[in-house]
Amino acid sequence: MEERQISLAEAKEIISKQESHFWDFKSASSDGKKIQEISTSLANSEGGEFIVGIEDEKHATGIDRWQGLHNIEAANFIHQNLVNEVQPPVPYDMEYLWISGDSERGVCCLVTIQKSSDVHKTSKGDVFQRKGAQTLKLTGHRIADLALSKGARSYEDQLLDDYEVDELKEEEELDTFLSTYSPATTPEKYLTRQRLVSRKDGKATVAAAILYAEEPAAVVPKRCSVKIARYESKESTPDRKYLKGTPLSIDGPARILIEKTLDAVAEIIEAVPILGTDGQMAPVKYPPEALKEIIVNAVIHRDYNVSDDILISIFDNRVEVRSPGRLPGHMTTDNILTDRFARNPSIVRLLNKYPDPPNKDIGEGLDTVMSAMKAAKLKAPLFVVEENAFVVILAHTPLARPEELILEYLRNNEEISNKIARSLTGIASENRVKQVFYKLKNADMIEPVPGRIRSQYAWRLTEKGKSLRGSID
Incomplete structure (x- = not known):
């Protein structure tokens, strides 16, 4: 347990934080029940922090929210609840924070909770889990699912033989991160408190390398970079002859790896042409938030x-x-939009501590993808579990029905072929597109272009098709 003085500016920065999946405020008047609920909910999720001694903004504003405990002894009830009342006890660290030169405001207790392999319960036997900025009570199969997920040990905790604290604390990315971290701390204290290095011999974990090493692929014994390949094809299993150039390889600490990958993917996608309903070729567009x-x-x-x-x-x-x-864990393609489980809780939690984290909206990522694709009038992504991989497919397939796309195209162009219709609708089967054409023909909306046979066969609007803009039932 560490006691230290922080500046008024640091205190204000702590107060200005928003409650989230990894962070919560508790009043100094909080009882043991509240301490048990927040601590177990964090331990049953990916871990996180809460601070005792900050009033809710409904009751005070600014620095006046700092209404700490009178002394350190008054914080004993926090320890008692974490150790004696929670079953099994949660893994935690605690810091006692005073505002320098203003002891009258009292001491706040910053508690860091680690995720563990156990399902933690309150003294009443209740099970809680953190989701977003909420502490939710679990019942029934949700508890069973949590227990199943807890059994999955993460490789991110493995220690690296050739990567130790002395090398890690010199990494530029760690220095960049700590320059914005509040309350301010030293590299050694931060790495130890967050369980990123062994207290025994100073060896760093895989998570530490992924987060802060300049080239994680040179430190972690497993491959961990990103490769980007461009195929000039629509085939489901394309031949290598469609591969354009050499696949791009990207490495770097997690935050930078994500930024570089997003930039590279956006640049490649902007060069991919697609046929629009106006008959013109234009760059393909995917919702950037979905990507x-x-x-x-x-x-x-x-x-x-x-x-x-x-x-x-x-x-x-x-x-x-x-x-x-x-x-x-218990995750499947059926519950992927409703449940959550982080295989790498330390990476998830610590990446979220950046000022503008890439994983800002914890638990809402795939919902964002679904909403973004729908707003862009594209079909929902496809989730596929392979033998040793999880694949997400974002298809540039319009939500509009094939009939509507074909009619829209013909209102901007004289005729349409089966090949063009397949490109517009995303339908791979030539016969399925023929069925769409026949449906429109039976509705007297289109007709064959006279004199066309075989590969030259095409369709055009009838007079009825030119005059009507309604959909086809």
Whole structure:
């Protein structure tokens, strides 16, 4: 337990934090029940921090929210609840923070909770879990799912033989991160408190290397970079002859890896042409927020025990993001939008501590993807679990029905062929497109272009089709 003085500016910065998946405020008047609930909820999620001694902003504003305990002895009830009342006890560290020159405001207790392999319960036997800025009570199968997930030990905790604290604390990315970290601390204290180095021999964990090493691929014994390949094809399993150039390889600490990957993917996608309903070729457009969430998830949730790189394949009609490792714990493609489980809780939690974290909206990432694709009038992403990978496919397939796309195209162009219709609608089957044409023909909306046979066969609007803009039932 450490006691230290912090500046008024640091105190204000702590107060200005927003409650989140990893952070919460508790009043000095909080009882043991509140301490048990927040501590177990964090330990049953990815870990996090809470501070006791900050009033809710409904009751005070600014620095006046700092209404700490009278003395350190008054914080004993926090220890008692964490050790004696929570079953099993949660792994935690605590700091006692005073505002320098203003002891009258009292001492606040900053408690850091680590995720563990146990399901933690309050003294009443209740199980809580953190989701966003809420502490939620679990019941029934949710508790069973949590227990199943807890059994999955993460490779991120493995110690690296050739990467130790002395080398880690010299990393530029760690220095950049700590320059914004509040309350201010030394590299050694931060790394030890966050369980990123061994207290015994100073060896660093895989998570530490992924987060802060200049070249994690040179430190971690497994492959952990990102590769981006561009295929000039729409084939489901394209031949290497469609591969444009040499796949791009990207490395770096997690935050920089994500930023570089997003920039590279955006640049490649901007050069991919697609046919619009106006008959013109234009750059393909995917919602940037959807791409970001999928790429961020691939980096923070991949299985680092699988010796493979994240592979992003950009096709003429889709983007595939292949993340090494199957879905963790109890997660399936059926519950992926409603449940959550972090394979790498330390990476997830500590990446979220940056001033503008790439994983800002914890637990809402895939919901953001679904909403963004719908807003862009594109079909929802496809989630596929392979033998040793999880794949997300963002297809550039319009939500509009094929009939509507074909009619829209013909209102801007004289005729349409089966090949063009397949490109517009995303339908791969020539026969399925023919069925759409026949449906429109039976509705007297289109007709064959006279004199066209075989490969030259095409369709055009009828007089009825030119005059009507309604949809086809």
